[in-house]
Each structure stands twice: as C-alpha cells, then as structure tokens.
Amino acid sequence: MASFAAAWRIQRRVISALMIRELVTRFGRENIGFLWMMVEPLLFAGLVGITWRYMRGPEEHGVSIVAFVASGYIPLTLFRHAIIRCTRVFSVNGSLLYHRQIKVLDFIFVRFLIEVVGSMMAFVFIGALLFALNEFPIPADLGAVLEGWVIYCMFTFSLCLVLAPLSEMSEVLEKLMPVTLYIMIPFSGTFTMVSWLTPAVQNFMLYSPFVSPMELIRYGLFGDRVHAIWDLTVPIGTTIVFTLIGLTLCRRVRRMLVVE
C-alpha cells in the first residue's frame, strides 16, 4: 500500500503542476487570469441565448428559451473545446515527457479537466445570473443535472482518449475535425428535446451518446415542464468501449512518439 500512496502523491503533484502550467500559458496572469476559462462558454451560451430570445420569443415548448439554449450550449462548448484541445496534445507537450513522472494520459486529463471546471463555473454563473432575471428555474432535481453532466463529461473524455492518439497517427483527422464538430450539432441534443421529434427520429436520436445525458440535464433543470426521454445504455456503453480503445491507442502511440 505504501507504494500506492507514494504513486498517488506523485500523481496529484503532477496533475496540479500541469494544471497551473496550462492555466498560466493559456490565460496568463494579467487581468482576470484563469477566470478566462469560463468566459468563452459563458459568452457562447449567453449571446446565442439572447439571439434566440429575440428571434423566437421568450418561451418554446413551455420553458424559457434563454435557459434552454444556455443549458444546451454549455455542455456543447465543453465537448467541442475538449476535442479541439486534445488533438496533437502529445506532440505539443512533448518536452514535458523529459520528466518521467509525467505520462501522456496526464496531458489529456489536464486539458479536459480545465474545460470541465471552466464550463461548470460558467454554468453556475449564467444560471445565477438568469435566475436573478427570472429566466432560469431552480433545478427541479439537482441530482439528475449532475448525473447527466457527469455522464456527458465521461463520454467526452473517452472520446478524447481515442482522438488524442489518433490525431498523432494521421493528419487527416485534424483536418476533418472542424466540419465533424459542426455536423454533429443537430445530433447533440443541444437545441431539441427528443419528445419534440417524430417517433422514428426519436429512436434514431437516442443512439447518439449525447442525447440521453442532455435529456437528463434538462429534466433535472426544468422537471415536469419538459417531457424527457433517456436511455443511459448507449452513452455508458460507448464510454466504456471508447475508453478501452483509447487507452490501448495511447499506449501504442506513446511507444512510437518522437520527442524533440
């Protein structure tokens, strides 16, 4: 057990050192510093929410449109940013591999963690702000929000584990990434609830790993004012499969990695 405790200490040391380094290199120490990490999701969710509010009116399907858009956009920005940040992360951070206690998985984890923390801060911030403006509900079931959020995050992380090593193996992947991230939006559950769709499309949508956790988050926020449908087998199943594939790929790519 002593060796496990020692390994745990090193792991914590490495993660916190890498977090600080990443925050300093990305956001600097000027003005609001690391708080920048929540600014982008905040702006996205806020501005898109406001745009929709003026294009489509205050409510849609019985819930505030700003709250609906914000609650969808924050997970989506988390996903998009996590994916973008994990491409080529091994080569970008290559010089850190000079220190043997740092492993390639730490790179992926640290960047992902920064996105998660930033999005969560943005979520709480925008929720509180909109609540003050009477545009956001008190969560009907906070447990469901958190459960949906955790599953959404875990799925995102498992996909990062696959894409980070793949992006080192093939440059095509990096080129295809922006268009894929755009095309996936209708299948991400960001702007629609499953129950608004026709039965045939509903079944199809539930095969998208984003949709069920998103429904769960919506249910947790709006409660019975929305009709949420979810099936967690798909997101949890894909997360497990992607994690296994991803860990194998990371190991293989690490062996071939050329460090300057």
Next chain:
Amino acid sequence: MIRCDQLSKRYPMGSGHKQVFNNLDLRICPGEHVGLLGRNGAGKTTLIKLIGGVEMPTSGRIRRDMSVSWPLGFGGGFQGSLTGYDNARFIARIYGREYEDIRDFVEDFTELGPQLKMPVKTYSSGMKARLAFALSLTIEFDCYLIDEVIMVGDADFHRKCHYELFEKRGDRALILASHSPDLIREFCDRAMVLHEGQGRMYSDVNEALEIYSAL
C-alpha cells in the same frame, strides 16, 4: 544500476525505416562515468533519450534501479513560453521540492538576473544551457545524462559545471555523449562507441577514442 537489455530503436523514414541501433546492451553501475562516442547521427542522443525514458525503445527493455536525471541538452525539459522562474516553479512542483531553494540556486548558478523573468524562448543557447543545468542540479539524481551540445557556455559556465558535476557530485553516475576526446578522457571510466547500429563498450577509454577517430 541501469540495465539496458537488447535495445533496438527504429524510426520511420520515408516509406521504410531507419534502424538507429540493434540489440544493444549496456550496464551502468552507481558512480560510474560512461562516455558515448559516435559520429553525427550514430544514435548517441537517441540512446540518452531512451535511458532517460523520453522515448521508448522499439524492442528491448530498460531497468532503472537508481534515480536518473532527464537528458540535459537543448530545449528538452523546459517550456519556451514560460519564464525562467516559472520553469523553476514547475520543476519544484513536479519533483516535490521547495521553490525557494530551487530559485536561490538557479539565481546563483545561472547569474541571469532579471532575464529569469523573461520567457525561456528569448534566451540564447548559452543562457538556456545555464538554466537547464541549474534546474537539473537542484534535483539530486544518482545518474546524470548529459548531451555534449549543452557544453556551449563560456569559461565561467564550464568552471561551474565542472565544480558542481565532477567535484561536488563526483560519486554519481554519469553518461556523457561527446565528440570531445579531452572531455571523455578526463571524466570517463569507460566509453561506448556507437557505429552502424552497434554499440561496443571499451573499458580502456583511450582504445575507444582510437577506434572512434578511425571511423
């Protein structure tokens, strides 16, 4: 002790690959000073990277029963976009040392003064070498891996390195990749000559230097 068994390393090159070395064996005991000789591209830096765990061998295995420094050369081991002080903080954090101790030593050893507040990418190679050396000396290792390219500094830097590395830490093991016969002759107990994918160890340093100069 460090034991390298049957190390092979291949890099992809065009449609084929380049075999840097094949089935190489190497043992380094505590306190031993080993020189690595070879022409440009013979694999000295690659071998040092493998021993340091920066890159992985294509086949074979490396066992480290003593603490091994990161390879000391240009670039590796620090972040160009961070300042000298930030790099010192980072090293202190990942190795679990007190930042104040590391900072004091780095200031003293590098004599870079206010330049330490600037990003490392603005440093000259001599300045980088000073910082890299200082950082690695703040962490006590049983074995230091040194690529000769880092010996670019001025006379003052050489004197300091000499003192810190060979006098103060003379009991540590050392692997030194070098083209300089003088360095190898002065500091190494044994030397390995890398040539055409093979590594041969000579317990007589002068013999190794003769073979090397005849390549």
